[in-house]
Amino acid sequence: MMNEQTIPPVxxxxxxxxxxxxxxxxxxAYTITRIQDEEQxxxxxxxxxxxxxxxLQKYAGKSSERTWLTGILKNKIxxxxxxxxSGLKTQEINTADGEVLDFFNGTDGHWKQEHRxxxxxxxxxxxxxxxxxxxxxxxxxxxxxxxxxxxxxxxHMDDEETDVVCAELRISSANFWVIIHRAKLNLRACLQKNWx
Amino acid sequence: xxDFKDIIYNCRQATYLIEKRELIKLTFKEQIELRMHLVGCDxxxxxxxxxxxxxxxxxxxxxxxxxHTIRLDDDxxxxxxxxxxxxxxxx
Numbered sequence: 001m002m003n004e005q006t007i008p009p010v011x012x013x014x015x016x017x018x019x020x021x022x023x024x025x026x027x028x029a030y031t032i033t034r035i036q037d038e039e040q041x042x043x044x045x046x047x048x049x050x051x052x053x054x055x056l057q058k059y060a061g062k063s064s065e066r067t068w069l070t071g072i073l074k075n076k077i078x079x080x081x082x083x084x085x086s087g088l089k090t091q092e093i094n095t096a097d098g099e100v101l102d103f104f105n106g107t108d109g110h111w112k113q114e115h116r117x118x119x120x121x122x123x124x125x126x127x128x129x130x131x132x133x134x135x136x137x138x139x140x141x142x143x144x145x146x147x148x149x150x151x152x153x154x155x156h157m158d159d160e161e162t163d164v165v166c167a168e169l170r171i172s173s174a175n176f177w178v179i180i181h182r183a184k185l186n187l188r189a190c191l192q193k194n195w196x
Numbered sequence: 197x198x199d200f201k202d203i204i205y206n207c208r209q210a211t212y213l214i215e216k217r218e219l220i221k222l223t224f225k226e227q228i229e230l231r232m233h234l235v236g237c238d239x240x241x242x243x244x245x246x247x248x249x250x251x252x253x254x255x256x257x258x259x260x261x262x263x264h265t266i267r268l269d270d271d272x273x274x275x276x277x278x279x280x281x282x283x284x285x286x287x
Contacts, residue, residue, distance in 0.1 A: 016280055016284060017281070017284065020273050020276050020277045020280065021273075021277075024268050024273055024276065025266070025268055028266060028267070028268045029266045032266055033257050042268065042272060045268070045276075046276060046279070049276060049279075049280060050279070050280075050283070053280065053283050053284070103208075104207055104208040108205055109205065109206030109207055109208040109209060110205065110206075111207045111239050116239050117239050117242045117243045118242075119242060122246050122249050122250075123245050123246065123249050133253070134253070134257060137250075137253055137254070137257070138257070152254075153254075155219065156251055156254045156255065157254055157255060157257070162219065162220070177212070177215070177216060180215050180216075180219070181211065181212045181215045181216075184211075184215055184247055184250065185211065187250055188243070188246055188247060188250060191246075191250070
């Protein structure tokens with residue numbers, strides 16, 4: 001039995017009763033921008049709170065409650081990425097080209113006429129002020145193959161080290177660069193197509 | 197020299213290097229190759245700008261007003277709250 005008085009005073013006692021009110025929307029938004037699947041995002045938020053409850057003793061009050069919960073959530077999101085992408089890797093990289101389009105001529109590597117970048121005003125928009133553009137962007141992200149989206153968001157949204165992304169998703173660094181390149185080509189093309 | 201010739205006309209390779217450059221330092225050879233390509237290729241020059249803009253947009257997706265518009269519905273939150281309360285009462 002644990003004697004309450006021996007527990008060292010924590011800087012900031014956890015307050016799970018208020019978690020839903022304080023953090024549920026934040027954690028949900030955090031998840032949805034990364035996995036683009038509402039149903040799964042809800043599940044992850046729920047799992048995060050439950051894992052948090054079970055790990056209450058581990059919360060030392062060193063970081064804010066929100067940071068701590070976000071850390072738990074982040075690991076769960078990586079698990080999802082991993083599950084979605086395992087086994088599909090080579091297949092996706094090979095077949096996606098056929099489906100998703102090849103933007104360049106096979107012989108000389110020039111842009112194909114119909115895929116050439118055009119000025120569609122992207123750089124004039126203030127993304128903070130432009131909700132619609134953000135929505136188009138998210139729709140375009142959702143079209144990417146799961147593994148590509150995972151690599152892309154871990155790198156560009158979460159600023160993870162390349163080594164970490166490769167290790168977590170179990171891909172080679174050569175594949176990492178191929179994916180980063182193709183994901184961006186497809187995103188850009190999708191924005192151009194849907195925003196012009 | 198044939199290597200250089202390849203990249204000067206190859207937009208596939210150039211865009212690959214452009215993406216790489218955003219994240220790590222290119223080798224000296226790659227830097228030269230890319231620079232030579234960009235001198236003569238307006239399409240890839242535009243690609244550079246658009247690609248950076250997309251990075252910027254993705255980075256601030258979460259910070260944008262999305263955070264205020266994406267919300268969990270109350271039913272789900274209430275169910276969640278009940279679940280947490282149950283757990284807390286068990287302990």
